[in-house]
Amino acid sequence: MQLNVETLSLINGCQALVLALMLWFGTHDASRHAMNGLRLRAVALLLESGGDLMLAFAAKMSPMYVLLLGNTLNLSAQALTIVALRMLLQRSLRWREAILLGIGAWAGVTYLSVVHPNYLWRVLWGSFFLVCNSSLNIAALWGGCRKRETRAQCLLLWTYVLAISLLVWRNVWLWTLATPPQGITAPSQVNSIYVLLFGIQPLLASIGFLLLYNEILQRGLYDLARIDPLTGVSNRLGLLEASETLLARARRKHESIGVLLIDADHFKSVNDRFGHDDGDRVLLELVANIRRMLRAGDMVGRVGGEEFLVLSPAVKEADLLALAERIRAAVERSRFSISGERYHLTVSIGAAIADGHEADMMAARRRADIALYEAKRAGRNCVMISTH
Ligand SMILES: Nc1nc2c(ncn2[C@@H]2O[C@H](COP(=O)(O)OP(=O)(O)OP(=O)(O)O)[C@@H](O)[C@H]2O)c(=O)[nH]1
Numbered sequence: 364m365q366l367n368v369e370t371l372s373l374i375n376g377c378q379a380l381v382l383a384l385m386l387w388f389g390t391h392d393a394s395r396h397a398m399n400g401l402r403l404r405a406v407a408l409l410l411e412s413g414g415d416l417m418l419a420f421a422a423k424m425s426p427m428y429v430l431l432l433g434n435t436l437n438l439s440a441q442a443l444t445i446v447a448l449r450m451l452l453q454r455s456l457r458w459r460e461a462i463l464l465g466i467g468a469w470a471g472v473t474y475l476s477v478v479h480p481n482y483l484w485r486v487l488w489g490s491f492f493l494v495c496n497s498s499l500n501i502a503a504l505w506g507g508c509r510k511r512e513t514r515a516q517c518l519l520l521w522t523y524v525l526a527i528s529l530l531v532w533r534n535v536w537l538w539t540l541a542t543p544p545q546g547i548t549a550p551s552q553v554n555s556i557y558v559l560l561f562g563i564q565p566l567l568a569s570i571g572f573l574l575l576y577n578e579i580l581q582r583g584l585y586d587l588a589r590i591d592p593l594t595g596v597s598n599r600l601g602l603l604e605a606s607e608t609l610l611a612r613a614r615r616k617h618e619s620i621g622v623l624l625i626d627a628d629h630f631k632s633v634n635d636r637f638g639h640d641d642g643d644r645v646l647l648e649l650v651a652n653i654r655r656m657l658r659a660g661d662m663v664g665r666v667g668g669e670e671f672l673v674l675s676p677a678v679k680e681a682d683l684l685a686l687a688e689r690i691r692a693a694v695e696r697s698r699f700s701i702s703g704e705r706y707h708l709t710v711s712i713g714a715a716i717a718d719g720h721e722a723d724m725m726a727a728r729r730r731a732d733i734a735l736y737e738a739k740r741a742g743r744n745c746v747m748i749s750t751h
Contacts (some may be wrong), residue, residue, distance in 0.1 A: 368548050368558050369419050375562030376415030382569045383408035390576065397579040400451030404572050407443035410436045411565060418558075421548050427477070434472050434489070438465040441496045444568070448500055448519075451575050452507065460499065468492030482545050483537055490530040497523040515578050519571030526564050533557045593643055594650045597664035602672055605662055606724040609676050614719035621675035621683035622724065624713040624731040625653065625690065628743040630669040633706065641701045645708060648699050656689045672728070680716055680748065687712045687746040695744060709744035711735060716749075 386405035390398050414436035421429045442461035449456050468489055475485035500523045507516035536553045537543045544551040547558070589601035597605060606620075613620050627633075627649060634642040646669060653663050653671060661675045675686060691712055699706040713735025717727030730749035738747040 368550075368554050369421065371555065371558045371562060372415045373419035375558070375565075376412045376419055378562065379408045379412035379415060379565050382565060383412060386569060386572065394579055394583055396453055397451055397576050400447045400449075401572060401576050403443055403447035403450060404569070407440040407447060408565060408569065410443070411440040414440065415562070418547065426546075430476050431473060434469055438468050438492075441465065441493065445496060445499050445503075447572070449503055451572065451579065452503055452516075454503055457499065461496075464492055464495050464499075483543060486537060487534055490534055493530055494527050497527050513575075513578055515571055515574035518574060519568065522564060522567040522571055525567075526561075529557065529560050529564075591665040594646060594665055596650055596654075596671070597662065599664070599666060602662075602664035602666065602674070603724075605664070606674055609674055610717070610719065610721070610724060613676065613717070616677070617719060618677040619679070619716050619718045620724075620727070621673075621678040621686065622715045622717055622727045622731045623673040623675070623683070623687050623690070624666075624728070624735045625671045625673065625710050626712075626735055626739070627669040628709045628711055628739075633701070633708070637701045637704075637706075645699050645701060645706070648697065649694060649708065649710070652693050652697055653690055656686065656693050658686075661686075672731075674724075678716075683714050683716060684746060684748055687714050687748075691744065691746055711738035711743045712746040713738055714746060714748040 383405045386401050386408065390401045392398055414433045417424065417429050417433045417436070442465040445461040445464075446456050446458055468491075471488040471492070472485055475481050475488060501520055504516045504520040504523070507513045508520045510516075533553060540553070544554055547554055589597055589604070591598045609620050612618070627646075630642070630645075633645055637645075649669075650663065650665075650671065653673065657663060657673065658675070660677075661673060663671055663673050666672045673686075673690075675683060678686070691710055694708060694710045697708070699708050713731040713733065715727045715730035715734060717724055721727060734747040734749040738745050741747065
């Protein structure tokens with residue numbers, strides 16, 4: 364069956380137009396960077412659609428006009444896609460590289476059409492720059508693709524690998540033909556197959572972009588459910604899930620987990636004296652102090668108003684006490700700056716050890732709670748460990 368390049372281009376152009384409208388109108392303001400990335404991709408599809416439609420009606424226009432304007436539209440679409448993808452992935456945008464690639468491709472293609480016309484070299488030149496575009500996208504996706512939690516990045520990466528394969532295949536075919544076609548609209552099998560397959564790429568890439576957008580929104584919801592909005596540390600649910608993971612590992616490795624319950628002393632007086640907003644700022648500084656003292660692998664979460672829980676895997680009692688003492692002393696040393704005044708905050712800490720045999724962290728948490736109560740009764744600003 365002989366496929367006609369003009370008809371295929373008309374289908375591709377309409378498809379890109381519909382995809383552009385879907386991406387633009389189907390997104391809402393849930394995550395600004397993700398939405399901007401998707402909308403920029405929609406603009407790229409619109410330009411791509413313009414390039415395809417020009418090719419579809421090439422017979423009715425001046426060939427030079429089709430070549431120069433069509434390439435401008437397609438190369439601008441490629442450049443915008445590079446930036447749109449990086450916007451979604453929250454990477455540096457690389458506008459400069461994207462624009463330089465577009466200009467390089469356009470200048471070469473124009474030279475090889477106007478000054479020194481040579482179709483095969485023109486295709487080779489354009490393909491080289493398209494391979495560079497796709498490689499930039501692959502580089503942006505590479506790291507994420509190796510993480511298990513994002514399949515969308517893998518799917519997109521494979522779309523660009525296929526695009527590169529198609530470009531290589533087209534050039535090899537053209538260069539090995541005895542009488543290669545002298546333009547993309549010239550009737551030939553290589554042109555038809557190339558236009559057909561290249562037209563599928565925007566569809567696959569747009570599905571990848573949408574999946575990525577979906578993953579970003581899901582990740583946002585996941586974090587929202589597990590992260591305390593004021594302090595940025597885990598909330599109760601985040602702590603519960605982390606403690607289950609830590610306990611399973613402790614069981615496998617026959618290790619124990621240290622639990623610290625840290626409570627700010629007389630925090631009510633901070634609020635009463637300076638107001639709730641300044642009280643919030645003190646809580647942020649307190650968390651920063653705790654975090655600075657933790658080892659890699661330790662985690663901190665907020666269990667209540669001014670109460671924080673630290674989980675420290677693979678520690679013995681002496682190490683846990685040393686960690687608690689470091690945190691207590693660091694907070695005592697800090698001068699919390701509130702409304703221009705220096706405030707002296709202290710914390711009381713209850714410590715307990717959970718071994719891998721415990722069904723969950725609740726018992727250790729209760730022991731740490733009792734130790735914390737004893738620390739408060741002993742006059743505050745001290746560490747107590749549960750002996751049970
Ligand atoms: N600014 C601010 N205050 C909070 C927040 N959550 C709880 N609090 C305050 O923390 C204070 C806790 O008071 P108490 O439970 O009486 O404890 P305390 O004053 O720290 O006294 P001790 O724990 O006995 O040393 C209350 O005033 C709460 O309003 C918060 O998110 N921001």
